[in-house]
Amino acid sequence: MTEAEVWDALAEIPDPEIPVISLVDLGVVRGVEVDGGHVRVEFTPTFLGCPALEMMRDQMAAKVRELGAEPEVTVISDDSWSTDRITPEGREKLRAAGLAPPAPRRPGGPQLVQLQTGSFRCPYCGSTDTALENIFGPTPCRSLRYCNGCRQPFEQFKTI
Amino acid sequence: MSERAQLLLPIADDELVLGWRNSEWTGIAPFLEEDVAFSSIAQNEIGHARALYQLVADELGTTADELAFDRAPEEYRCSQFAQLRLVPDWARTIARHYLYETADAKRIEALKASDDPEIAGLAAKIEREEAYHRMHAEMWFERLKDEPRFVDALEELRPLVDVRGELAADFAELWEEMTMVRRSVVGATW
Numbered sequence: 001m002t003e004a005e006v007w008d009a010l011a012e013i014p015d016p017e018i019p020v021i022s023l024v025d026l027g028v029v030r031g032v033e034v035d036g037g038h039v040r041v042e043f044t045p046t047f048l049g050c051p052a053l054e055m056m057r058d059q060m061a062a063k064v065r066e067l068g069a070e071p072e073v074t075v076i077s078d079d080s081w082s083t084d085r086i087t088p089e090g091r092e093k094l095r096a097a098g099l100a101p102p103a104p105r106r107p108g109g110p111q112l113v114q115l116q117t118g119s120f121r122c123p124y125c126g127s128t129d130t131a132l133e134n135i136f137g138p139t140p141c142r143s144l145r146y147c148n149g150c151r152q153p154f155e156q157f158k159t160i
Numbered sequence: 161m162s163e164r165a166q167l168l169l170p171i172a173d174d175e176l177v178l179g180w181r182n183s184e185w186t187g188i189a190p191f192l193e194e195d196v197a198f199s200s201i202a203q204n205e206i207g208h209a210r211a212l213y214q215l216v217a218d219e220l221g222t223t224a225d226e227l228a229f230d231r232a233p234e235e236y237r238c239s240q241f242a243q244l245r246l247v248p249d250w251a252r253t254i255a256r257h258y259l260y261e262t263a264d265a266k267r268i269e270a271l272k273a274s275d276d277p278e279i280a281g282l283a284a285k286i287e288r289e290e291a292y293h294r295m296h297a298e299m300w301f302e303r304l305k306d307e308p309r310f311v312d313a314l315e316e317l318r319p320l321v322d323v324r325g326e327l328a329a330d331f332a333e334l335w336e337e338m339t340m341v342r343r344s345v346v347g348a349t350w
Contacts, residue, residue: 047207047289048207048210049207049208077211077285078277078281078282079284079288080281109291110295111295112295135292135295135296135299136197136199137196140203140289144193144196
């Protein structure tokens with residue numbers, strides 16, 4: 001078994017809360033090591049309070065077992081993941097599902113003034129005339145915005 | 161107990177207890193958007209508690225859940241400030257939120273500079289989320305800063321931010337609620 005085969009298998013697992021995008025698209029699978037019949041997978045939650053942590057861990061372990069190997073899935077809680085790691089394919093899948101992809105992370109991190117005045121693009125009509133409605137949304141990783149162009153509320157992936 | 165556990169447990173306890181207190185607004189916040197926001201902040205704080213307890217648990221040979229819910233009340237090290245039950249007083253709740261996030265930012269900065277890579281790495285991840293809590297707190301501060309009830313609440317609560325040792329009178333009831341499910345089923349494994 002090769003690492004590429006493991007990556008392909010993991011790419012079939014959808015994010016539990018945003019099923020249009022896979023865990024690999026999201027960039028949260030941080031490493032795969034194959035050692036004979038033993039496969040080590042490292043992954044990180046997008047947010048530490050993610051309620052789907054155990055579910056994702058179990059799904060990745062099950063995928064590795066389907067390949068006929070013994071899984072070891074490790075959760076890493078360090079600073080090595082940012083929304084900048086979402087793949088270009090993942091960003092396009094988010095946008096097509098009506099969820100605006102995250103803005104690039106700037107030095108010093110996100111600022112309120114940027115959320116209030118920055119040009120965030122509506123995923124439905126493409127207008128940048130959008131306003132912040134709520135920093136928080138239905139899951140920790142999302143904010144709520146309103147598009148003045150097509151008069152639709154939409155969700156914005158937070159920059160982390 | 162190691163120096164590391166002594167450093168991290170009070171912080172984890174603060175985040176757990178404050179997360180519980182914030183979650184008491186779920187369903188009854190002053191308006192719907194705030195209900196979403198405060199519930200999300202509560203979820204994040206409990207997530208931070210889980211990750212901090214996990215670091216301690218690995219060292220002590222226990223689990224994050226056991227540290228969070230299987231200790232006796234007197235073993236918790238959270239600040240009195242985090243323990244206060246402030247529902248249904250929104251002005252005092254926002255005053256605590258603002259003071260807590262301000263104090264927490266300094267604490268996270270210090271942890272990020274730790275020479276223990278696990279602590280520094282986790283603190284940096286927590287900081288990415290806390291940036292949004294501070295934005296939320298700042299928006300409310302701007303909105304309420306000239307309201308006498310809010311100004312009074314800030315004055316009342318500011319001296320309590322880092323008072324530790326004795327538990328607040330409100331803690332006994334909170335501990336009952338937090339630990340009720342795990343205590344009710346002998347030998348249960350969740």
